[in-house]
Amino acid sequence: MPQADLFAADADGPPGLPDGLRLQAPWLSVAEEGALLARIAALPLAAADYHGHLARRRVLAFGHRFDFAAGVLRSARPLPDWLAGLRDRAAAWAGLPAPSLTDALIAEYRPGTPLGWHRDVPDYEDVVGLSLGGEAVMGWRRWRAERRWQQGRAELPLPPRSIYALQGEARWGWQHAILPTPGLRHSITFRSLRRREAPP
Numbered sequence: 001m002p003q004a005d006l007f008a009a010d011a012d013g014p015p016g017l018p019d020g021l022r023l024q025a026p027w028l029s030v031a032e033e034g035a036l037l038a039r040i041a042a043l044p045l046a047a048a049d050y051h052g053h054l055a056r057r058r059v060l061a062f063g064h065r066f067d068f069a070a071g072v073l074r075s076a077r078p079l080p081d082w083l084a085g086l087r088d089r090a091a092a093w094a095g096l097p098a099p100s101l102t103d104a105l106i107a108e109y110r111p112g113t114p115l116g117w118h119r120d121v122p123d124y125e126d127v128v129g130l131s132l133g134g135e136a137v138m139g140w141r142r143w144r145a146e147r148r149w150q151q152g153r154a155e156l157p158l159p160p161r162s163i164y165a166l167q168g169e170a171r172w173g174w175q176h177a178i179l180p181t182p183g184l185r186h187s188i189t190f191r192s193l194r195r196r197e198a199p200p
């Protein structure tokens, strides 16, 4: 299946989207996607817990999980072989050393499930995400520590079987969100632990 880089981190992306955001669609084959969804169907996903609020999104963490109540990373189950193999491929695509992507979060979005505006916690550095199943749209807006929002938001469709990477400005200077998903969607998000002090 032909694959195309829709845009690259060091090139000018579509107007309104940040540098450091890279997407390729498709990246997985239909067969690979089906095999991953079968693996995920057997996992004990549970409602994500944000400060005692149970989100509609169901997740399972590998490597570490972020404890939002305590504000710290805690150890989680190790990546199984099938996930480590996928991690290695995703890292190669993103130009990262495979072992650096220590963590994986599997998420399920049933129809109508959103993920609110956020910047990933600063305990993490690189973010590489895969989309499986249904369509999703990722919203983008600038992030400022002083919380004075700049005008303008952007939307990035995340087609099934696509891969994206967030680094640099996209990782640290912007927030993202997942708009309520029209259908059932799953994602696998690999992350590396922070290598240096995060920019403010």
Ligand SMILES: O=C(O)CCC(=O)C(=O)O
Pocket (backbone or CB within 6 Å): 105, 107, 115, 120, 129, 130, 131, 176, 178, 186, 187, 188, 189
């Ligand atoms: O589901 C996705 O692709 C995005 C996940 C995400 O932004 C997160 O878990 O912080």
